[in-house]
Amino acid sequence: MPEPHPARLPDKGDKRTFLQKLAEFIHPGPDSTAELIETLAEAEDNNIIGPESRIMLEGVIRMADMSAGDVMVPATRMDLVDIDEAYDALMHVVIDTAHSRFPVFEGERENIIGILMAKDLLKLQRAPELNIRALLRPAVFVPETKGLNDLLRDFRGNRNHLAIVIDEFGRVAGLITIEDVLEQIVGEIEDEFDIADDAGDIFSLADRTFRVSGDTAIERVNDAFGVQLGPHESGDEFDTIGGMIAHEMGHVPKRGERHELAGLRFVVMHTKGGAVKWFKVSRLEQTPP
Secondary structure, eight states, X not given: OOOSSOOOXXXXXXXXXXXXXXXXXXXXXXXXXXXXXXXXXXXXXXXXXXXXXXXXXXHHHHHTTOBHHHHXXXXXGOOOEETTSOHHHHHHHHHHHOOSEEEEEESEEEEEEEEEEGXXXXXXXXXXXXXXXXXXXXXXXXETTOBHHHHHHHXXXXXXXXXXXXXXXXXXXXXXXXXXXXXXXXXXXXXXXOOOTTOOOEEEOTTSOEEEETTOBHHHHHHXXXXXXXXXXXXXXXXBHHHHHHHHHTSOOOTTOEEEETTEEEEEEEEETXXXXXXXXXXXXXXXX
């Protein structure tokens, strides 16, 4: 005769202990992204995770809601290469901008026909008969709405590190690199043109010009070039050459812009985060008496 109340079989799939079930009942898990981020902050306060881990985890969570259009470099700030330019002009662009990859256009800037690797230009020195078109790599186009998670997966899968972003009308809206995506997780990635805030310095170049970091102190510039850069006419004082040049120009300088001051010509080589990272500085030619 069967038992009136057969024993309930244990759930083999649930391996939580009674205390774990009770804790989850009293303190249920987060129901939203904001609550999840708040939970990470509490975990850091309780020394369960470190601050760097919390920042990275928050970056991963926030990135899920971001698209290529949120972090791309706008088309107006893109450094492009004209396929019809001479080799010397191409090298000049590569040196001045210090990028490793360049979108190449033909005719108009909207007509991007490929990507040029800076290192591939070295092949022309050993084989001048090569055509630059033969060095171009296919350009990858992605819509502004493409999620960063999917884009990062594509970057890793096809070993491509740059994509051209297009808007809903098929026009070029900007470009995005794998570095732009990863910086949403790990923060700003320092490259060979990035220096510490207190490590500004001046370097001599082969063409008898100088590379000067925007964080270089005014006193250091005065000593190196024998000039007297002092307070501005308005009475404002500046600690760094980048701050002084930006004030003199009246706006945040962009790559390629130049300004002359105290017998020196400052050309913006590299910008990041709304500030000048490097200037190329040369002395103005002396006017004959």
